[in-house]
Amino acid sequence: MAVYLQVLEELEAEGEEIISSSKLAQLCGVNPSQIRKDLAYFGEFGVRGVGYYVTDLKESIKHFLGLDKTWNCAIVGIGNLGRALINHRAIKDKGYRIVGAFDWDPFKIGEKVGDLEIICTRRLKEKAKELNIQIGIITTPPNRAQRAANHIVEAGIKAILNFSPTRISVPDDVIVDYVEFSRYLIYLSFKLIHG
Amino acid sequence: MAVYLQVLEELEAEGEEIISSSKLAQLCGVNPSQIRKDLAYFGEFGVRGVGYYVTDLKESIKHFLGLDKTWNCAIVGIGNLGRALINHRAIKDKGYRIVGAFDWDPFKIGEKVGDLEIICTRRLKEKAKELNIQIGIITTPPNRAQRAANHIVEAGIKAILNFSPTRISVPDDVIVDYVEFSRYLIYLSFKLIHG
DNA sequence: CTCACATTGAGAAAAAATTCACAAACCAAA
DNA sequence: TTTGGTTTGTGAATTTTTTCTCAATGTGAG
Ligand SMILES: NC(=O)c1ccc[n+]([C@@H]2O[C@H](COP(=O)([O-])OP(=O)(O)OC[C@H]3O[C@@H](n4cnc5c(N)ncnc54)[C@H](O)[C@@H]3O)[C@@H](O)[C@H]2O)c1
Ligand SMILES: NC(=O)c1ccc[n+]([C@@H]2O[C@H](COP(=O)([O-])OP(=O)(O)OC[C@H]3O[C@@H](n4cnc5c(N)ncnc54)[C@H](O)[C@@H]3O)[C@@H](O)[C@H]2O)c1
Numbered sequence: 001m002a003v004y005l006q007v008l009e010e011l012e013a014e015g016e017e018i019i020s021s022s023k024l025a026q027l028c029g030v031n032p033s034q035i036r037k038d039l040a041y042f043g044e045f046g047v048r049g050v051g052y053y054v055t056d057l058k059e060s061i062k063h064f065l066g067l068d069k070t071w072n073c074a075i076v077g078i079g080n081l082g083r084a085l086i087n088h089r090a091i092k093d094k095g096y097r098i099v100g101a102f103d104w105d106p107f108k109i110g111e112k113v114g115d116l117e118i119i120c121t122r123r124l125k126e127k128a129k130e131l132n133i134q135i136g137i138i139t140t141p142p143n144r145a146q147r148a149a150n151h152i153v154e155a156g157i158k159a160i161l162n163f164s165p166t167r168i169s170v171p172d173d174v175i176v177d178y179v180e181f182s183r184y185l186i187y188l189s190f191k192l193i194h195g
Numbered sequence: 196m197a198v199y200l201q202v203l204e205e206l207e208a209e210g211e212e213i214i215s216s217s218k219l220a221q222l223c224g225v226n227p228s229q230i231r232k233d234l235a236y237f238g239e240f241g242v243r244g245v246g247y248y249v250t251d252l253k254e255s256i257k258h259f260l261g262l263d264k265t266w267n268c269a270i271v272g273i274g275n276l277g278r279a280l281i282n283h284r285a286i287k288d289k290g291y292r293i294v295g296a297f298d299w300d301p302f303k304i305g306e307k308v309g310d311l312e313i314i315c316t317r318r319l320k321e322k323a324k325e326l327n328i329q330i331g332i333i334t335t336p337p338n339r340a341q342r343a344a345n346h347i348v349e350a351g352i353k354a355i356l357n358f359s360p361t362r363i364s365v366p367d368d369v370i371v372d373y374v375e376f377s378r379y380l381i382y383l384s385f386k387l388i389h390g
Numbered sequence: 391c392t393c394a395c396a397t398t399g400a401g402a403a404a405a406a407a408t409t410c411a412c413a414a415a416c417c418a419a420a
Numbered sequence: 421t422t423t424g425g426t427t428t429g430t431g432a433a434t435t436t437t438t439t440c441t442c443a444a445t446g447t448g449a450g
Pocket of ligand 2: 339377
């Protein structure tokens with residue numbers, strides 16, 4: 001679904017107004033029926049004999065994926081990785097905004113990263129309300145990840161993305177996802193061996 | 196498959212010697228038959244009436260995934276993200292070693308990151324041979340990604356992991372994978388909306 | 391308005407993946 | 421050696437996913 005969205009955005013940028021499922025399928029590298037089934041799943045967007053209106057369809061998918069709102073994120077642990085994420089522009093275009101940078105280290109507090117000021121993790125709860133933070137991102141060292149998670153949960157945030165290579169435990173109503181860099185490397189080396 | 200491996204490693208660390216498909220299935224959150232099918236796919240490892248020998252099975256999966264060798268990687272673009280990846284310990288345990296740090300910026304060349312010295316991108320070809328580099332990792336700004344890719348291809352490296360948010364074009368015999376941070380955020384926000 | 395053409399939406403068919411079920415194989419104890 | 425209790429490996433059954441097909445519907449020309 002995210003692939004369709006990306007292709008649709010490219011088409012829109014090229015000025016295309018209408019696209020047929022077969023053309024879109026070709027661009028996405030899938031079967032035309034696949035596309036029609038997927039799109040029909042959450043509403044009827046096509047026009048028989050014509051195709052799909054690129055902009056309308058794009059908006060519908062965005063709405064379905066929740067990309068028509070902006071989502072506010074906080075980063076906890078402002079080391080190399082935290083900074084890289086704050087500076088990463090690509091996510092802003094998709095409607096995710098990093099609105100808070102938190103760290104435990106007293107020497108870092110007050111320091112500027114981009115146009116964010118690093119804030120003490122203890123103030124996360126207070127700031128989460130103020131900034132309406134919906135997603136917490138953990139980029140602390142592994143042995144601090146659980147502590148960071150606790151702060152995020154405490155602040156009432158219901159979604160966590162954890163970059164540190166440790167499992168964290170949280171209440172059932174909090175969604176956690178893990179980023180594992182090694183996954184990509186395993187894929188590549190596997191391909192190198194097995195074609 | 197990578198999940199089985201992780202669970203097996205945990206089991207080995209706990210001193211377990213034998214595991215049945217049903218126990219392993221439980222730990223991985225899948226069906227026992229699933230496990231037996233998957234394992235039977237690349238050889239007969241189990242012992243009827245007994246189960247699977249944890250260590251043997253772990254080794255076999257590692258071999259199958261190519262994780263019994265060490266893979267040498269080079270990072271091209273030593274900014275925040277590049278540094279974060281170099282310092283990231285978790286991948287070393289899986290057999291991936293970052294043996295080269297390359298950057299274009301003359302002011303960075305010679306600088307130390309961890310125990311690596313930053314080398315000029317122009318020397319990539321020469322160093323790739325010397326260090327037997329098999330995987331190239333791009334962490335340059337987006338507008339430099341293609342140039343970095345060209346250097347990597349030129350150096351005879353056949354696998355590329357691209358962190359910059361741009362598509363790159365390479366010859367057919369080079370494998371490319373893309374890391375898109377936004378994928379994880381989309382997953383989280385989608386879950387927040389749709390349960 | 392009618393006709394020729396294009397394309398969707400959805401049910402039918404095909405393919406793929408998952409799960410079930412059980413014979414074959416193994417171990418341990420008697 | 422035989423017996424009883426396990427657990428794998430695999431063919432069959434089931435479920436899910438993907439693809440095919442075509443009636444229904446829209447467009448635009450005449
Ligand atoms: N998942 C991946 O793909 C991936 C890739 C690279 C790095 N990593 C991991 O990301 C983590 C961070 O990497 P890095 O290079 O930025 O490390 P780093 O040491 O540069 O930064 C860690 C930061 O966390 C702060 N911190 C420590 N305890 C804290 C706490 N309780 N609350 C708030 N902040 C706290 C530190 O002050 C420091 O600024 C590491 O665990 C690393 O292994 C993951
Ligand atoms: N995929 C993801 O999930 C993700 C996450 C965060 C950042 N990023 C992306 O990663 C990239 C790097 O981020 P960063 O924060 O480290 O940026 P940065 O600006 O700190 O570092 C970029 C480095 O690349 C070097 N460089 C530029 N041109 C080069 C060339 N031709 N050859 C070799 N080196 C070259 C620069 O000298 C600099 O050191 C950005 O494109 C960013 O958008 C991706």
